[in-house]
Amino acid sequence: MTEIIEVQTNNPSSQWNPNVGDETLELLRSKGFANSEGVLNATGERVLDETYRIMQVCGNPATVQYNETGIVIGYVQSGKTLSFTTLTALARDNNYQIVIVIAGTSTPLVNQSTERLRRDLRIDTRFDRKWTVLRNPNSVEDFENIQTILSQWADATFPKDRCRTLLITVMKQKDHLRNLTELLQDISLAGVPTLIIDDEGDQASLNTAARRAAREGIDLEDLTENEVSTIYRRIRNLRAIFPHHTFLQYTATPQANLFINIMDRLSPNFIKLLTPGGDYTGGISFFVQRPELIREIPLQDISTPNQPLLEPPESMLSALRLFYMGVVAGIILGHDKLSNQRNRSMLIHPSRLQGDHNTYYSWLNNIRDSWIRLIRSNDLSDKEERDYLISEFKTAYDDLRSTAGAELPAFDAMIGHDLIHAINYTPIVEVNSRRGSTPQINWQDSYSWILVGGQSMDRGFTVEGLTVTYMPRNVGVGNVDTIQQRARFYGYKRAYLNYCRVFLDQVTIDAYTSIVEHEEDVRERLVEFDINNKHLNDWERDVVLDGMLNLTRTNVLYDDLDRDFFGNEWFTIRAPHDTENYITLNLNSILSFLQPRMQSFQVDEGHPNRTQEQKHLVSRMTVKDCLEHLLNKLKYTRESDSASYSSIRGILKRYIEDHPDEECLVYLMSARSSDDWTRRTRRLNNNNEIQQLFQGKQPTKKTAQYEVGEVYPGDREIKNDNLLSIQIHLLDIRNTTFVSVPTLAIWIPDQMSKDIVRQPSNSI
Numbered sequence: 001m002t003e004i005i006e007v008q009t010n011n012p013s014s015q016w017n018p019n020v021g022d023e024t025l026e027l028l029r030s031k032g033f034a035n036s037e038g039v040l041n042a043t044g045e046r047v048l049d050e051t052y053r054i055m056q057v058c059g060n061p062a063t064v065q066y067n068e069t070g071i072v073i074g075y076v077q078s079g080k081t082l083s084f085t086t087l088t089a090l091a092r093d094n095n096y097q098i099v100i101v102i103a104g105t106s107t108p109l110v111n112q113s114t115e116r117l118r119r120d121l122r123i124d125t126r127f128d129r130k131w132t133v134l135r136n137p138n139s140v141e142d143f144e145n146i147q148t149i150l151s152q153w154a155d156a157t158f159p160k161d162r163c164r165t166l167l168i169t170v171m172k173q174k175d176h177l178r179n180l181t182e183l184l185q186d187i188s189l190a191g192v193p194t195l196i197i198d199d200e201g202d203q204a205s206l207n208t209a210a211r212r213a214a215r216e217g218i219d220l221e222d223l224t225e226n227e228v229s230t231i232y233r234r235i236r237n238l239r240a241i242f243p244h245h246t247f248l249q250y251t252a253t254p255q256a257n258l259f260i261n262i263m264d265r266l267s268p269n270f271i272k273l274l275t276p277g278g279d280y281t282g283g284i285s286f287f288v289q290r291p292e293l294i295r296e297i298p299l300q301d302i303s304t305p306n307q308p309l310l311e312p313p314e315s316m317l318s319a320l321r322l323f324y325m326g327v328v329a330g331i332i333l334g335h336d337k338l339s340n341q342r343n344r345s346m347l348i349h350p351s352r353l354q355g356d357h358n359t360y361y362s363w364l365n366n367i368r369d370s371w372i373r374l375i376r377s378n379d380l381s382d383k384e385e386r387d388y389l390i391s392e393f394k395t396a397y398d399d400l401r402s403t404a405g406a407e408l409p410a411f412d413a414m415i416g417h418d419l420i421h422a423i424n425y426t427p428i429v430e431v432n433s434r435r436g437s438t439p440q441i442n443w444q445d446s447y448s449w450i451l452v453g454g455q456s457m458d459r460g461f462t463v464e465g466l467t468v469t470y471m472p473r474n475v476g477v478g479n480v481d482t483i484q485q486r487a488r489f490y491g492y493k494r495a496y497l498n499y500c501r502v503f504l505d506q507v508t509i510d511a512y513t514s515i516v517e518h519e520e521d522v523r524e525r526l527v528e529f530d531i532n533n534k535h536l537n538d539w540e541r542d543v544v545l546d547g548m549l550n551l552t553r554t555n556v557l558y559d560d561l562d563r564d565f566f567g568n569e570w571f572t573i574r575a576p577h578d579t580e581n582y583i584t585l586n587l588n589s590i591l592s593f594l595q596p597r598m599q600s601f602q603v604d605e606g607h608p609n610r611t612q613e614q615k616h617l618v619s620r621m622t623v624k625d626c627l628e629h630l631l632n633k634l635k636y637t638r639e640s641d642s643a644s645y646s647s648i649r650g651i652l653k654r655y656i657e658d659h660p661d662e663e664c665l666v667y668l669m670s671a672r673s674s675d676d677w678t679r680r681t682r683r684l685n686n687n688n689e690i691q692q693l694f695q696g697k698q699p700t701k702k703t704a705q706y707e708v709g710e711v712y713p714g715d716r717e718i719k720n721d722n723l724l725s726i727q728i729h730l731l732d733i734r735n736t737t738f739v740s741v742p743t744l745a746i747w748i749p750d751q752m753s754k755d756i757v758r759q760p761s762n763s764i
Helices: 022-030 042-056 080-093 107-120 140-154 174-184 210-215 230-240 255-259 283-289 314-333 354-376 380-407 417-425 480-485 494-499 506-531 580-600 623-629 639-658
Strands: 066-073 098-102 131-135 165-170 194-199 244-251 270-273 294-296 344-348 428-431 448-453 466-471 501-504 542-544 562-566 569-572 617-622 663-668 680-682 724-733 741-748 754-758
Touching (some): 022 080, 066 080, 131 140, 174 230, 283 506, 294 506, 314 354, 354 380, 354 417, 354 428, 380 494, 562 639, 623 639, 639 754
Parallel strands (some): 098 194, 294 501, 466 501, 680 724
Antiparallel strands (some): 542 754, 562 754
């Protein structure tokens, strides 16, 4: 099979102006995003605007050839499906002939996506035959159907408004993908604009053999069919048969896609960010704005191989009582009708092991039977135990009232038949494939549900009306994308957020809190690439990430990632002489910065017996001023310097957005003025880097007159522990022709400290 080479372009003129037609507008109106006159509301306008901007960077159907890879990033449970469904409608409005949705790694997920597309596009309730939907096509009938539809598009005499768009949903599975490719490769696809949407584009699609190839020293360009993972190969082969196509990766967890080597064929060239609606509640809502909704599961309530649980943990019982009280409140108030939420659910995710699921499932059934018996009992011998149980429900009630407030019915009104019914008639379902296949939930069958499971409820699985989550599962190896995908408790819950509770162990709470910062940092760094349609190859791939976490699974990463911690330590430029042209440029930039500010510099305090070389000028100024007019002007090219220096500037840029008046100290080391600077002499080590920048203490040993460092504490102590401190040194480098070489040492205080993970620049 001949492979089409991707043409990567960053030419803004390659954008085009799509037509917004009835297909797109009617979809948005049918979703309730318009008033009675059909005019789109704010939500409809937002979805349309984002979809339009995505289509603009997809291939213009009027061109002959096109081959691009893009990524569309949303939040977990934030409406990515609505985005690509609307994009599918817009593709139809612009004469795209084929839309392929690679939808999920299981039959239930493919079925769910197919039915969602059919419903949102109103395919089964309309009579204009604009669409032909094929799920996992593989038959002769499918082949003939596709051929007929494409021949209509190719027939100049056939009206375009009567042509049908092929909507193909295919499972992300090796056989189904191969079948689709083999079905299409015998059909002429020249002049057939195609949109390929990879739902959950970070899952299974990427080359899981990348790290192995790197260990074996195989270049990415030289990978053969047998040296890449199967799904990756199937997707690559599918793309190769389309002369005109755009491949779009939709995901909420883009870490792997963004940090694979940019030479990889699935490395995205452009980025689009989705904005959730106002009712969305994600990581910021739970872990920043509303931490009172989070509950810690104590360590003794978490099963381990050395200390398995022998009975239901108390924290799970608390979560269960909170859930049932919320169900009763919903039944009595009926406010779920107002919030358009027809279900209340609880999710219990103990581990990935099906045996653990069954243990919790059995506990829940026994608890239900025990509580029903006690609440109904009139036996005096049960009175003490019954009263205790009621008091525990009162504790749960008080907890709910602390957030739900006065709208919560009186406790006495909730302890009665409604509570008994809530406990007795809430289905408890074990959601895994232990009995052969994963059960499908018919949400119409009951108002309230309790689901117990693991990975089957992670990615792509929507729990309707989820209010209480109990997840005594640790973070494992700490992959950010995996942990994020477990957050089924995110979603459009604003209307009933006060009834939500999330039970996690403290390490997992800390992980999610850190992931919120990481996720926002990634989006912030990508905004300009979205707005300005910049090529992602130009993005410096470094992001904030707590040291307890990993970016993603390592098997898809061809390159090892670098990690740095900036905080409570010095960062120094190791090779300020690396590019000779920049020595003069940097010195001139420093002098230009100092000239209008020299009056603010004063000699720093110190021992009167210091030498002139141990005396420095210091000035206090804003970090913003220093960053914009000094640090951003300096250039350092050695890889070990430039990547870290860029990361520091990024940290400072984001810090001053929240702290615009934060101050720092700038030291001119061994200087009397900008024109009178004692140049220090330093030698290079075997790596051609400054061997030792900092001058040491004086005296170096205790004397009869002075303690160690009493006269001079050493350059490392020339700082304020609580302020960003920047030392500017001027060096002559021994045994070289390099003189008056400016260099920096930067102290990052604790409040600015960040962990950074980045892709080495030589792999970009």
